[in-house]
Amino acid sequence: MLKHNYIGTEHILLxxxxxxxxxxxxxxxxxxxxxxxxxxxxxxxxxxx
Numbered sequence: 346m347l348k349h350n351y352i353g354t355e356h357i358l359l360x361x362x363x364x365x366x367x368x369x370x371x372x373x374x375x376x377x378x379x380x381x382x383x384x385x386x387x388x389x390x391x392x393x394x
Contacts (some may be wrong), residue, residue, distance in 0.1 A: 347387065349394035358367045 356394070361369040362380045373383075 347384075347393050349391075353391075355391065358385065359383055363371075 349356070349361075359380065361367060362373055362383055363379070364370055
């Protein structure tokens with residue numbers, strides 16, 4: 346959990362991947378993009394709230 350007081354596109358991306366069953370999640374998975382990788386990158390770029 347990033348503990349931000351807003352919902353940005355990065356949170357939506359994390360939600361799409363976390364859900365795991367949708368087309369977006371499957372597309373990202375097919376490109377070897379994992380939830381952990383995205384979460385790490387988001388935290389590195391914008392930090393925690």
